[in-house]
Amino acid sequence: MEFRRLTEAEIPGYLQDVPAMQARFSDFDDLDVSEVGDGNLNFVFLVSHRRDPQQTVVVKQAVPYLRVVGQSWPLTRHRMDIETAALRHFRALCPQHLPEVFHADSDMSLVVMERLRDHRILRGALLDGHTFDSVAAHLSTFMAHSLFHGSDLYLTPAAKRDAVKRFTNVELCKITEDLIFTHPYDDSPTNSYNPALPRDAIDRIQRNPLLRAAVGELKYAFMTRAETLLHGDLHVGSVMVSEKETYVIDPEFAFYGPMGFDIGILLANFFLAWYGQGARAPGGADATHTQDWLLRTAAQCWDGFAQQFMQLWQAHEHGGAGFIGRDLDGASAQAYRDAFMRQVFQDSLGFAGCEMVRRxxxxxxxxxxxxxxxxxxRASAETGALRLAERLLLQRHQAGSMQDVLTWVRA
Amino acid sequence: MEFRRLTEAEIPGYLQDVPAMQARFSDFDDLDVSEVGDGNLNFVFLVSHRRDPQQTVVVKQAVPYLRVVGQSWPLTRHRMDIETAALRHFRALCPQHLPEVFHADSDMSLVVMERLRDHRILRGALLDGHTFDSVAAHLSTFMAHSLFHGSDLYLTPAAKRDAVKRFTNVELCKITEDLIFTHPYDDSPTNSYNPALPRDAIDRIQRNPLLRAAVGELKYAFMTRAETLLHGDLHVGSVMVSEKETYVIDPEFAFYGPMGFDIGILLANFFLAWYGQGARAPGGADATHTQDWLLRTAAQCWDGFAQQFMQLWQAHEHGGAGFIGRDLDGASAQAYRDAFMRQVFQDSLGFAGCEMVRRxxxxxxxxxxxxxxxxxxRASAETGALRLAERLLLQRHQAGSMQDVLTWVRA
Structure with a gap:
C-alpha cells in the first residue's frame, strides 16, 4: 500500500481491512475516532466503539516530516518501524509494562495497539497532585530488563550486531544530539529563556568551559557507546500509570546507546518536577507530599534498577564463565560488576544534568x-534546576549513592 | 567466480586474467611465486618477474578457516572485503603509509597489492638491532589521520553510520575479545606460560579483582565504543619499514572501536621489545641503544599523535561551530578537546596493559x-612486562604524560 496520511474519517475503513481487528471490534460502523496526538512527531487516534467502549484501540501514524514544524522539516517515516520493533522487543521482556501491538503497517508507517483506558500520562497526573506507590518498582524493573537484555552482558556478539543494525536511528538521534547536547549550551536561536531568569544563571551553564567539556563527553558517549537498546526518550511523558499499573510508551527514539541515558532522563524528570512543585505552592502540604514522593521515587528507581540488573547479570552468569572469563579468586566477577554499576550511575547523573539544562x-x-x-x-525553579544540573555534570564522579544526590537536590 | 584456494602454480594464470595486471607485468610466462604467509589467518604470495624483479606484486588470499588451526576453526572469508576496504580507506588518508591496492576479488577473497620490496617488518628489523628515526613521525601521522577522519568529530552521523555498518567485523573482533581480553586472565587452556615464570607473577594478573575489573572495563569499551575506524591489530608486525618510509599493513581486524586500542597496542609492542632487549643482552651497548630508541619512539608516537590529531580537529572546526556547538567563551572547545585527549591517553595505557599481558x-x-x-x-623480561601491565591497568588514570609512563617502564 502506498503511504498516505489517514484522516479521522478514514480510520474505520482502514481498520476494517486489518484481519487482527476482527477480533477487537464487533463491527466498524459506529466507531468514534479522535486525533489526540499532542507530541511533536506523529498523529495519534483513539478509536472506540460507540456502543461498547471496551472495544478500543490506539492508531499511531508517522508522517514524513516533523509534525510540530511541518513539511519543511523532513523526517524519515522509518521511525515507525523502529518504534514498533522496540515496542515488541520491550514487551517480550516486560509484558506487564508495554502496550500490546495488534498490527503494524510499514508502508503506511502506522501501528495499531492496545489502548490503555484506565491509565494517564504520569507527568499530568503528578501535576494534578497524584502519586503512585508502584511506579518506582515498575520503572526500575523495566529499565533493568530492557537495559540488561540488549547488552553485551547478555547477547552474543552476532545477535548484538544484528540488533544494533536493526535499531540504527540516525535521524532521531540527531534530534537528541542537537536539542539535548548542543543547542541549550551554545545560545541557539531554537532556545527560549524565561525573561525573569537571570542572565548569570544562563551564563553559568553556557560559559563554563569545564561544564561544556563535561557535556561534550556525554554527547560523545551518546553518539559512540552502543551499549544496549535504549528507549531513548524515557521521561515522565512517556509513562502511563494507573493505581496499580505502569506502562512505557513511545519508544520511537530507540537506538543502541549508553545505559545511563534512559536512567538519567527519567531521574532528571523527577528532579524537574520537584523544582516545579516547589515553585507552584512552596511549603504547602500537597507540594511537600509530592516532592517527598518524587525524591523517594527517583532514589528507588536507581536502587531498584541497580539491584535487579545485578540479579539478572548474576543469574545469567551463574555456574559458568562470565563476561570477564572465569573468576579464579571468587571476587573478580563482582569487582567488575561493581565497577560497571558505578560507571552507569555516574553516566546517569551526567545525562540527568543534560536533560535538566535542556528542559x-x-x-x-x-x-x-x-x-x-x-x-x-518559574525562574526560581529554573535556577534551582540549573544549579543541580551543574553539580550533576561537574561532580557526578564524586556521588557515591542516590542519597548524595538527594542532598544536592535539597541544598 | 566461485571461491577456491589458489596454489602457487595457479597464481600466474589468475593474474593474467586481471586487467590491472597488464600494466604491471610485461608477460605472465616467467613469474616467480612463493607463498610466505607466516600469519595465522591467510595465504600470502610474493609474485615477481624472473627477468625483471621490478615487476612484482603481493597476492593475499583469505580462506574460510583460521589457517593456523585448520578447517575445524571456520572464519568468514568476508574478512578480506574488510581488509581491502580498510586498506583503500587508510590509503586515501595517508597514501605515503599504505600499500596500493591494484585489484580486489570478493568472490575469491583475494587482494593484489603493491609489494614493498625495500621494506621489512619492523619487529624483525628491531630484533636485528636496527632502529628507524622516522617511524614515530610516520606512525603518529597515520594514527592521527585514521583515527580522526573515521570519528564523529569529522564525519556526519549518516556517514558514520554507513562506515560502522561497512566495517562490522564480528568474527575477528571475537578473536580479540577472547585472545586479548579474556583467555589470558582466566587461565585458559589456550594460554602458554614459560615454566620459569613464577606462578606468583601469573596470579598477580589472574587473581587480582581490581585488575580483572579494569580489564573488564576495557573489554566492554572494545565491544561497545564505536568511536572510529581502527586498524585493529597495530603491532610492530603490522608495520613495514625502510630507512625513509613506513607502511602499515594487514588491517583485517579493522572495525569501529575505541581510539585508544590502536594506540595502546602499538605502545605495548615498543614496551615488550624493551623488555626483550633487556633480557637478550642486558647492559650491552646495542641493547641500550635500541632500548632508548624504543622508549623515545613510544613517547613520540603518542605525543606526535596527540599534536596532529588536535591540529586536524582545530582545523576542521576553524571558523564554525565545533562538536560541542558554538564556543561562547573562547575556552570551552579547547577544554573539551583537552578532556577528550586525556581520555584517549588513559584508554591507550589500559589497552597497552592488556596487550602486554596477552603477549x-x-x-x-x-x-x-x-x-x-x-x-x-625470558621470565625476567616477562615479569617486568607484567609489572608494567599491572601499573598501566590500575594506574592509567594517574598518568599525566608519556614521561610518567617511561618512568614506570624504567622502574
Whole structure:
C-alpha cells in the first residue's frame, strides 16, 4: 500500500481491512475516532466503539516530516518501524509494562495497539497532585530488563550486531544530539529563556568551559557507546500509570546507546518536577507530599534498577564463565560488576544534568516548570534546576549513592 | 567466480586474467611465486618477474578457516572485503603509509597489492638491532589521520553510520575479545606460560579483582565504543619499514572501536621489545641503544599523535561551530578537546596493559620475548612486562604524560 496520511474519517475503513481487528471490534460502523496526538512527531487516534467502549484501540501514524514544524522539516517515516520493533522487543521482556501491538503497517508507517483506558500520562497526573506507590518498582524493573537484555552482558556478539543494525536511528538521534547536547549550551536561536531568569544563571551553564567539556563527553558517549537498546526518550511523558499499573510508551527514539541515558532522563524528570512543585505552592502540604514522593521515587528507581540488573547479570552468569572469563579468586566477577554499576550511575547523573539544562534553556520545556504562571517563581525553579544540573555534570564522579544526590537536590 | 584456494602454480594464470595486471607485468610466462604467509589467518604470495624483479606484486588470499588451526576453526572469508576496504580507506588518508591496492576479488577473497620490496617488518628489523628515526613521525601521522577522519568529530552521523555498518567485523573482533581480553586472565587452556615464570607473577594478573575489573572495563569499551575506524591489530608486525618510509599493513581486524586500542597496542609492542632487549643482552651497548630508541619512539608516537590529531580537529572546526556547538567563551572547545585527549591517553595505557599481558600469558607471543632462549632471562623480561601491565591497568588514570609512563617502564 502506498503511504498516505489517514484522516479521522478514514480510520474505520482502514481498520476494517486489518484481519487482527476482527477480533477487537464487533463491527466498524459506529466507531468514534479522535486525533489526540499532542507530541511533536506523529498523529495519534483513539478509536472506540460507540456502543461498547471496551472495544478500543490506539492508531499511531508517522508522517514524513516533523509534525510540530511541518513539511519543511523532513523526517524519515522509518521511525515507525523502529518504534514498533522496540515496542515488541520491550514487551517480550516486560509484558506487564508495554502496550500490546495488534498490527503494524510499514508502508503506511502506522501501528495499531492496545489502548490503555484506565491509565494517564504520569507527568499530568503528578501535576494534578497524584502519586503512585508502584511506579518506582515498575520503572526500575523495566529499565533493568530492557537495559540488561540488549547488552553485551547478555547477547552474543552476532545477535548484538544484528540488533544494533536493526535499531540504527540516525535521524532521531540527531534530534537528541542537537536539542539535548548542543543547542541549550551554545545560545541557539531554537532556545527560549524565561525573561525573569537571570542572565548569570544562563551564563553559568553556557560559559563554563569545564561544564561544556563535561557535556561534550556525554554527547560523545551518546553518539559512540552502543551499549544496549535504549528507549531513548524515557521521561515522565512517556509513562502511563494507573493505581496499580505502569506502562512505557513511545519508544520511537530507540537506538543502541549508553545505559545511563534512559536512567538519567527519567531521574532528571523527577528532579524537574520537584523544582516545579516547589515553585507552584512552596511549603504547602500537597507540594511537600509530592516532592517527598518524587525524591523517594527517583532514589528507588536507581536502587531498584541497580539491584535487579545485578540479579539478572548474576543469574545469567551463574555456574559458568562470565563476561570477564572465569573468576579464579571468587571476587573478580563482582569487582567488575561493581565497577560497571558505578560507571552507569555516574553516566546517569551526567545525562540527568543534560536533560535538566535542556528542559530549562532549550526548545522543549516540561509543563512542570513551564506552566508555572509567575515568571519570577518559574525562574526560581529554573535556577534551582540549573544549579543541580551543574553539580550533576561537574561532580557526578564524586556521588557515591542516590542519597548524595538527594542532598544536592535539597541544598 | 566461485571461491577456491589458489596454489602457487595457479597464481600466474589468475593474474593474467586481471586487467590491472597488464600494466604491471610485461608477460605472465616467467613469474616467480612463493607463498610466505607466516600469519595465522591467510595465504600470502610474493609474485615477481624472473627477468625483471621490478615487476612484482603481493597476492593475499583469505580462506574460510583460521589457517593456523585448520578447517575445524571456520572464519568468514568476508574478512578480506574488510581488509581491502580498510586498506583503500587508510590509503586515501595517508597514501605515503599504505600499500596500493591494484585489484580486489570478493568472490575469491583475494587482494593484489603493491609489494614493498625495500621494506621489512619492523619487529624483525628491531630484533636485528636496527632502529628507524622516522617511524614515530610516520606512525603518529597515520594514527592521527585514521583515527580522526573515521570519528564523529569529522564525519556526519549518516556517514558514520554507513562506515560502522561497512566495517562490522564480528568474527575477528571475537578473536580479540577472547585472545586479548579474556583467555589470558582466566587461565585458559589456550594460554602458554614459560615454566620459569613464577606462578606468583601469573596470579598477580589472574587473581587480582581490581585488575580483572579494569580489564573488564576495557573489554566492554572494545565491544561497545564505536568511536572510529581502527586498524585493529597495530603491532610492530603490522608495520613495514625502510630507512625513509613506513607502511602499515594487514588491517583485517579493522572495525569501529575505541581510539585508544590502536594506540595502546602499538605502545605495548615498543614496551615488550624493551623488555626483550633487556633480557637478550642486558647492559650491552646495542641493547641500550635500541632500548632508548624504543622508549623515545613510544613517547613520540603518542605525543606526535596527540599534536596532529588536535591540529586536524582545530582545523576542521576553524571558523564554525565545533562538536560541542558554538564556543561562547573562547575556552570551552579547547577544554573539551583537552578532556577528550586525556581520555584517549588513559584508554591507550589500559589497552597497552592488556596487550602486554596477552603477549606474555596468552596464545600469541611476540618474538621479542618468546625467542629469548634462556627461560630464566625470558621470565625476567616477562615479569617486568607484567609489572608494567599491572601499573598501566590500575594506574592509567594517574598518568599525566608519556614521561610518567617511561618512568614506570624504567622502574
Amino acid at each position: 530549562v534553556l532549550g526548545l522543549a520545556k516540561v509543563a512542570d516548570i513551564a506552566d508555572v504562571a509567575d515568571p519570577v517563581a | 606474555v600469558l596468552g596464545l600469541a607471543k611476540v618474538a621479542d620475548i618468546a625467542d629469548v632462549a634462556d627461560p630464566v632471562a
